[in-house]
Amino acid sequence: MSSSSPPDWARLHHAYGRAKDVPGQLAALAGADPVARGAAVSALSSNVHHQGTRWPASAHVVPPLVMLADSPTTPDRPTVVHLLHAVALGDLSDEVLPFDPVRVFAAAERVSPSDEAAVLRVLFEDDAPDPDAVADVADAVALRWAADAYRAAERHAPSFVAWLQDPEPAVAARAAALLAWFPEAPALATALAGVGSGTGVVRASANLALAFLPGPPGSGELAALTESLASPDEAVRVSAAVALARRRPTALPDEALTALIHADDDEITGVVPGWDRSLRGHVALALQRLGL
Template sequence: MLDGLDDIDWAKLSHAYGSAGDVPRQLRELASPDEETRHGALGELFANIYHQGTRYKATPKAVPFLWELAADPGIGDRDAILRLLALVTVGFDEQHLPGGFDLDELRDAARGGEALAVYGSRSWAKLLYSIHRAVSKGTHIAAGLLSDADAGVRCSAAYVLAWFPDRPGHVPALLGLASDPVDAVAATAIVAASLIGGEVPPALLDDERRPVRWAASVALAGTGDARAIAELTSWLSEGGEPLDVPFLEGNVRALAALALERAGGDVFDVLLDGLTRLTGTEALTVAYRVLAMAFPEPVAAGVAFGALPERQRRVVRALAHARGPWLIGTSSFGNFGILMRETGLPRTREEMAGYLSRG
């Protein structure tokens, strides 16, 4: 196993903390029978070849070995290895949802085309393109793992395949998992199929399982299907059972909000109502969309509440009365306050209430 690992001059490659000379050890430790050793190696790899979304010259070199490990049924934590492969492919998936990964744009940027402005530099675009190509060479492994006995592996394999629009041949196998007995697997596979261009059957909108209806609605909201829109709206207004899908780290209501926005029409009321019922990162993701709709420009200093346009006043009223969006768990959510400040609004609920009361 891991033949050729030592043929690479890892010390001359870089990762987040400098030389990548420690990567061979970490890859070997992923094959350890000791769970603590494996988890330590996973943590190190997530931190050094994929550091908060940034990737490095060592990243594409590690990919073939990660695939080899993921393919071996005797290896533990294969689901986590597959998620690492997905993340090194696309970075933060919120940048590509709900529309999917734009491979043509990345390819154009790597060639120095007009899309280069999206990526900032050609060297960065070329690195990301090389990683995408490296991971694509193992998508047949992910396809094979869709039938794995481990539900976590099936789910993570579907997640990997979601980022390869040039591999539409995997759509039938992904849609075949719509009947998987594990809700998270079925939902992940349905969304993944839609992201690579698969036609999700509208009949899934009437499935008896709510997570399946959620996934089908995310996929079909863009068609304007009234059932899909109603289903997604219910996830924002009423919530839903926890669903351990990889997309947005399981933030199913946030993805529902993004899909609703893609549906077209004015979904401001639905999103604002949903925002008042959310907390933590779910609230933050929806708040970004609500604020983008209501505040095309930050509020100028000194502008009174009464001078705001009606849609902006509605946001202020809602956030002055809703406690949840300002919290993460039971603590004050600093990132939400920062978002408010960047919009020109008060950064605490108490200050928002005061702003409202002054008229």
């Protein structure tokens, strides 16, 4: 799949048949009419992310969504990034982080083009469809489409890294949350650690993303998380404590443990943009990690 030449949408399928309507919906996302944009988001969500299921067209939607998010003239870019997240990951919750795509998508590797064609034929072409005829491959084919969408997004991870410095906080915060699913992105740890502390929601999201990277934190990550522990922003302090509890549980600073205990006692509320689990949920996970 190439991002330089548009796909033949009429040959691709989404949840309701041929994807001929997708180009118009993508174009509407860049338009000035907020009603048309809202309708396009709803239609795309239903077409290529139908109840979490991805389709052959889904992976091809990723490059134009990235292009829209890259452009500062695109209206409501946080919504575009949110839609991109949904297309790339379906209904996966951050409760399954850290994510291992090789393991999760293993069954998709056995899917052949003929398997996919058979499923599409039963879904969209047969006058008297027989679902039992493809029952043994249907789940694997759906997983194949999910893997394709994930891999399409993975190829654009450098753009997600660049968005960490976006002047729009909601874009940067959602980019950090999205990057938690792509730990192999080049220089990711350095980029997350380098997020400024001027906007609390972005720093908090970057801290949570750092929590799910493998291994102990490097010196740059450790410095950023330690600095965050002194932030006047509660979400920044707590998210840093969560990250340190996951990545450095046997050498946890007292300030981090204090932040976690106070957050648990005070029943801290709120969700960081781009994350499914509430901040309190992250605290509970960190305390569990510590055996508390």
